[in-house]
Amino acid sequence: MKKKILEASKFIVENGLVKGTWGNISIRYEDKIYITPSGIPYDILTEDMVSVVDLKGNHIEGLNPSSELPTHLEIYRTREDVNAIVHTxxxxxxxxxxxxxxxxxxxxxxVMILGSKILVAEYALAGTEDLAINVVKALGNNNAVLLKNHGLITVGVDIKEALTASLVCEKTAEIYLYALNIGKFSTLSEEDAIMLRNKYLNSYRQIEKDVR
Known part of the structure; x- marks a missing residue:
């Protein structure tokens, strides 16, 4: 799991999803959560630095966990299907x-990988319980949520899905801004969006064998 955290950290940097030390990544495996430590540049992050906590957030090993741990914990508590979280x-x-x-x-x-409508969570200061509550409320059963005046959180059944969701959401946001600038655009019907989402969840999605 620590190796996967390092690989995912490299991925979000190489794909321009973060700058500096901002953002965080976690993976839930069995009864532990592996999460990027607070304030460590991704290019010097090593496996022994990766923070490990239990499902209640108690520190087990590694450096101190990301300040956004409360949001990660709240998502894992409310979404049994989620085993990886990427915040960029x-x-x-x-x-x-x-x-x-x-x-x-x-x-x-x-709509297939993220959900039919990607909501923006109400603003709250980073690292607070208020932010965690707002994020979970806006995320619902989707795989992405935008954080007002802050950034993006994507989730997945495994880290690969969560990372793919980050790229897809950023591409969709770019398309949306272009469409708003043009001033007129079409959307998928709610019926088609639900059908496509169900198709992804029930037949299209590929899941890693060791997610739990």
């Missing part, structure tokens, strides 16, 4: 969080 600060998703309260169902891959 990408440009387009963050921009949407400033100007809209949701992204409507625009394109097929987005």
């Amino acid at each position: 600060h990408p440009i387009f998703s963050t921009t949407v969080s400033l100007v809209a309260d949701h992204i409507p169902p625009l394109i097929e891959d987005s």
Whole structure:
């Protein structure tokens, strides 16, 4: 799991989803949560630095966990299907969080992996229980939620799905901003969006064998 955290950290940097030390990643495996430590640049992160906590947030090993641990814990408590969480600060998703309260169902891959409508969580200070509550409320059963004036959180049954969701959400946010600039755009019907989402969950999705 620690190796996967390092690989995922490299992925979000290489894909321009974060700058500096911001953002965080976690994986739930059995009765532990592996999460990026607080304030450590991704390019010097090593396996022994990765923080390990129990499901109640008690520190077991590694450096101190990310300050966003409360949000990760709250998501894991409320979503049994989630085993990985990726929090990033990408440009387009963050921009949407400033100007809209949701992204409507625009394109097929987005509604399949993310959900039909991507909501923006109400603002709260980073690392607080208020933020955790707001995030879980706006996330619902989706795989992505925008954080107002902050960034993006995506989740998945495994880390691969959570990372893919980050890329898809950022692409969708970029498309949405272009469409808003043009001033007129079409959306998928609610019926089609639900059908596509169910197709992804029930037949299209591929799951790693060791997620739990």
